Amino acid sequence: MYYVGIDVGGMSLKAGIVDDEGKVLFKKAVKTTPGRAGELIVGDLAQLIKDIISESKISEKEIAGVGMGFPGSVWDEKGVVRYCCNINLVDIPMVKMLKEKGINYPIFISNDANCAVLGEAYVGAAKGAKNVVLITIGTGLGTGIFVDGVLLTGNRSAGAEGGHMQINIGGAKCGCDKKGHYEAYASATALLRQAKEACEKHPDSLMNDLFKKHGYEGYCIFNAAEQGDETAKKVIAKFVKYVGMGAVSLCNLFYPEYFLIGGGIANNGPLFIPQLQRYISRNVYGNKYNPKIKVQAAKLLNDAGIIGAACLVMNRAK
Amino acid sequence: MYYVGIDVGGMSLKAGIVDDEGKVLFKKAVKTTPGRAGELIVGDLAQLIKDIISESKISEKEIAGVGMGFPGSVWDEKGVVRYCCNINLVDIPMVKMLKEKGINYPIFISNDANCAVLGEAYVGAAKGAKNVVLITIGTGLGTGIFVDGVLLTGNRSAGAEGGHMQINIGGAKCGCDKKGHYEAYASATALLRQAKEACEKHPDSLMNDLFKKHGYEGYCIFNAAEQGDETAKKVIAKFVKYVGMGAVSLCNLFYPEYFLIGGGIANNGPLFIPQLQRYISRNVYGNKYNPKIKVQAAKLLNDAGIIGAACLVMNRAK
Numbered sequence: 001m002y003y004v005g006i007d008v009g010g011m012s013l014k015a016g017i018v019d020d021e022g023k024v025l026f027k028k029a030v031k032t033t034p035g036r037a038g039e040l041i042v043g044d045l046a047q048l049i050k051d052i053i054s055e056s057k058i059s060e061k062e063i064a065g066v067g068m069g070f071p072g073s074v075w076d077e078k079g080v081v082r083y084c085c086n087i088n089l090v091d092i093p094m095v096k097m098l099k100e101k102g103i104n105y106p107i108f109i110s111n112d113a114n115c116a117v118l119g120e121a122y123v124g125a126a127k128g129a130k131n132v133v134l135i136t137i138g139t140g141l142g143t144g145i146f147v148d149g150v151l152l153t154g155n156r157s158a159g160a161e162g163g164h165m166q167i168n169i170g171g172a173k174c175g176c177d178k179k180g181h182y183e184a185y186a187s188a189t190a191l192l193r194q195a196k197e198a199c200e201k202h203p204d205s206l207m208n209d210l211f212k213k214h215g216y217e218g219y220c221i222f223n224a225a226e227q228g229d230e231t232a233k234k235v236i237a238k239f240v241k242y243v244g245m246g247a248v249s250l251c252n253l254f255y256p257e258y259f260l261i262g263g264g265i266a267n268n269g270p271l272f273i274p275q276l277q278r279y280i281s282r283n284v285y286g287n288k289y290n291p292k293i294k295v296q297a298a299k300l301l302n303d304a305g306i307i308g309a310a311c312l313v314m315n316r317a318k
Numbered sequence: 319m320y321y322v323g324i325d326v327g328g329m330s331l332k333a334g335i336v337d338d339e340g341k342v343l344f345k346k347a348v349k350t351t352p353g354r355a356g357e358l359i360v361g362d363l364a365q366l367i368k369d370i371i372s373e374s375k376i377s378e379k380e381i382a383g384v385g386m387g388f389p390g391s392v393w394d395e396k397g398v399v400r401y402c403c404n405i406n407l408v409d410i411p412m413v414k415m416l417k418e419k420g421i422n423y424p425i426f427i428s429n430d431a432n433c434a435v436l437g438e439a440y441v442g443a444a445k446g447a448k449n450v451v452l453i454t455i456g457t458g459l460g461t462g463i464f465v466d467g468v469l470l471t472g473n474r475s476a477g478a479e480g481g482h483m484q485i486n487i488g489g490a491k492c493g494c495d496k497k498g499h500y501e502a503y504a505s506a507t508a509l510l511r512q513a514k515e516a517c518e519k520h521p522d523s524l525m526n527d528l529f530k531k532h533g534y535e536g537y538c539i540f541n542a543a544e545q546g547d548e549t550a551k552k553v554i555a556k557f558v559k560y561v562g563m564g565a566v567s568l569c570n571l572f573y574p575e576y577f578l579i580g581g582g583i584a585n586n587g588p589l590f591i592p593q594l595q596r597y598i599s600r601n602v603y604g605n606k607y608n609p610k611i612k613v614q615a616a617k618l619l620n621d622a623g624i625i626g627a628a629c630l631v632m633n634r635a636k
């Protein structure tokens with residue numbers, strides 16, 4: 001069978017037709033803008049789905065369904081997008097509206113981090129595993145959790161918000177305005193803040209030089225560390241510990257086979273993943289009695305959003 | 319149908335026959351000791367199961383199976399008890415051994431906190447709910463998690479260890495020797511430690527008087543608070559916040575319909591549960607968009623262990 005996967009973002013709507021192995025056979029994207037009205041975006045999505053299927057020349061019977069990942073809060077079961085970051089979708093009955101616009105395939109929608117973990121569990125780094133936790137480290141910190149072969153969403157799909165676990169009482173302020181959350185310590189935004197603070201104490205560090213030259217970009221931290229800068233190395237070691245603390249909490253709850261890291265930072269493999277593996281292996285509860293949790297970078301890169309959304313169909317279509 | 323529930327403890331093995339409504343129709347218990355050899359305990363358990371069924375005069379056909387809850391680490395799927403607190407059961411293939419001893423019913427085993435949440439979700443405070451989190455506040459802090467109608471156990475049943483979530487970097491030392499875990503702040507042991515520390519600063523408090531009179535017992539804290547003692551009231555308010563912090567992390571992950579509190583402390587209802595409800599409602603992520611999570615005391619009291627174990631059969635027998 002074939003699966004239509006849609007990756008919804010503030011700047012573009014990307015569609016792909018994906019096969020059972022997770023290979024993207026056809027792709028099509030249309031531009032959008034954060035200001036565009038919700039009703040119009042739904043129309044754009046309906047047209048995009050019709051176009052990619054017709055252009056692919058795959059027969060209707062071979063399409064198992066349409067999966068869609070949104071950067072925000074989705075009530076999966078009801079097919080409603082509650083709100084999104086950078087897209088004007090508030091309380092939109094997405095599935096119902098797409099059906100009214102002539103999309104007659106089964107349609108499944110979810111949060112994009114949920115789609116991402118499904119993609120990795122079905123055809124990515126954790127292929128075949130039944131228990132997988134994925135964190136995406138970016139502006140914020142998202143979590144996708146796959147438990148015994150089922151996507152964890154919670155009542156009304158309001159759960160799986162691991163970025164808002166408390167890890168430090170009264171600590172750094174989170175994007176949601178509360179203090180001490182995981183996201184406030186382990187997002188890319190938090191890493192840059194930690195690096196800036198270190199540069200104030202060590203203005204003569206190579207990391208500070210690179211920041212001055214290239215602006216506050218995450219790669220400067222890793223470049224400096226690769227060249228032996230002690231300040232940058234310490235920032236990364238501390239950041240690994242922060243990421244690790246929330247990771248250990250998640251591992252103690254879910255004891256997954258794989259703990260995966262998504263987002264640009266995971267590409268700084270040698271400086272990051274092995275340290276994190278050591279931290280998690282050393283600190284997870286019951287580590288003496290249980291198998292090692294494999295810590296790895298997410299594998300699906302550019303097309304992760306499309307493939308993950310397609311895997312939502314694999315997971316839910318009966 | 320009828321269900322045999324077994325509550326295994328260090329001092330006694332308790333059995334009951336439970337009906338579909340969670341009513342305990344027959345009960346039987348045998349004494350044991352922490353030092354008794356594992357092989358002998360298995361024999362005791364086999365005899366207890368045979369005896370209670372034969373004495374109840376319920377026909378074999380009407381018994382759906384046997385459920386057992388253990389105070390320790392259990393590999394549910396394999397039917398193996400890995401280790402227990404205060405009972406000499408280490409790497410015991412319990413299900414296999416009981417079958418060899420002539421127990422021919424379906425047998426299901428799990429950790430006792432897992433059984434407890436099933437009991438509450440099937441016939442207790444959260445009857446009929448599909449998403450329930452229960453914490454038991456005692457010497458340690460145990461968590462039982464019911465997600466979309468399925469018991470969360472993790473790979474090799476090594477998960478659901480919510481007492482070992484990190485809530486405070488470098489903070490109070492946990493029973494597992496790591497620092498800053500939820501259990502180190504929100505167990506009954508932790509509450510007593512917090513109360514003692516407060517008494518050192520306020521030796522003239524009523525709470526301190528009660529401790530001197532009755533020893534360091536939890537009820538002294540609640541009694542003092544009821545009589546208006548400010549020191550005790552502050553200790554409880556702070557403790558509610560600690561319990562609440564981990565509770566909010568769990569709620570953000572699972573967004574349950576019910577968050578339940580087990581253990582003796584939950585009986586101090588008016589001084590504890592309403593404050594905790596307020597803390598959770600105010601701090602859970604997405605509280606504006608989602609239904610209120612109901613915070614309540616666990617309802618199954620003395621027979622909770624038997625009923626929860628019986629519910630394991632309801633949950634797993636096909």
